[in-house]
Amino acid sequence: MSEIESSAPQARGPADHSVREQIVEAAGEHFSHYGYDKTTVSDLAKAIGFSKAYIYKFFDSKQAIGEAICAKTLSAIVAAVDEAVAGASTPTEKFRRMFKALVTTGVSLFFNDRKLYDIAAHSAGEGWPSARAYSERIRQILAEIVREGRESGEFERKTPLDETVQAIYLVMQPYVNPLLLQHNLDLVEDAPTRLSNLVLRSLAP
């Protein structure tokens, strides 16, 4: 989340990338204090010490900056999931850890960085590309786990893979989608384990 290059812009390419990062970082800070809705591009420009016109060289709109922040936030969740899955030895265990990591990082974002969470929820509600890419990535990780379990004989192979993955994703969605998770916070203690058990029963060969 904090891998920002702070060098000043000199040339095209890496330097431009660094300015973008700087804007995203500053905007993240600002949104996280004042909220996405209440911050204007002028506020951001003032806070970073850039002109508004200069910011518009890098981002078409406030939403484009929101997108970039959202992508970063959701990437951090995906990274947590990847790490959790990597530590497991069986597909069954991978699935359990994946579900748990998704819920844990989502809930932690909700309680520790509510304003950034709200941007993620907003992006999910509006179907921003960042949110769509996120749910696509989660589906991919899930598909890899199911495929591995089928190959090892741990999971059944009769149901079309795509159907299985889509249905499991629907089961997880209330806890994965930031727009929905906030309405399910009273369930996050038990639901992932109960639902994982049910899903794993459905995957039994």
Add this chain to the structure above:
Amino acid sequence: MSEIESSAPQARGPADHSVREQIVEAAGEHFSHYGYDKTTVSDLAKAIGFSKAYIYKFFDSKQAIGEAICAKTLSAIVAAVDEAVAGASTPTEKFRRMFKALVTTGVSLFFNDRKLYDIAAHSAGEGWPSARAYSERIRQILAEIVREGRESGEFERKTPLDETVQAIYLVMQPYVNPLLLQHNLDLVEDAPTRLSNLVLRSLAP
């Protein structure tokens, strides 16, 4: 929904019941036009032609009237589920129809009587007794179906019944709970079938 006795109050008992019904019906109409939040007990009293004091003889508060309306609304959903389940011959089919009827009636309420839907969603969010009784009743119907399927050998018997029912209820919740359903409307076309298939795979002996 419209089984109101319209006779004037004469004696205790049935007549009192009828006045209650009359108030609930009039309040339902009123809320359905103006919204729960924007209607006061005075508005209701004027609309029915009763004094405010007379209404307070029957209901402690506006919430108590909201509760009664909500109970009626949710009872109508339960009745639709009961009817759908009664027409099925196997536990598998009963489960499918139950899930489908829940979603169909919930969605129809959302689109045809949005203000009443909002009261139901509000009641679910606040954990009103009417909403709690509703979800308890859905769980009961579900438990009966699972029990029947276990007895007939259609469903597995290893998992404790309570655990199975609780997990299936969690799967259905985003579509059953009016507070959540409104965020899942883009999924109601496919999700009940996909999720029913997954649940039924998890129930396989």
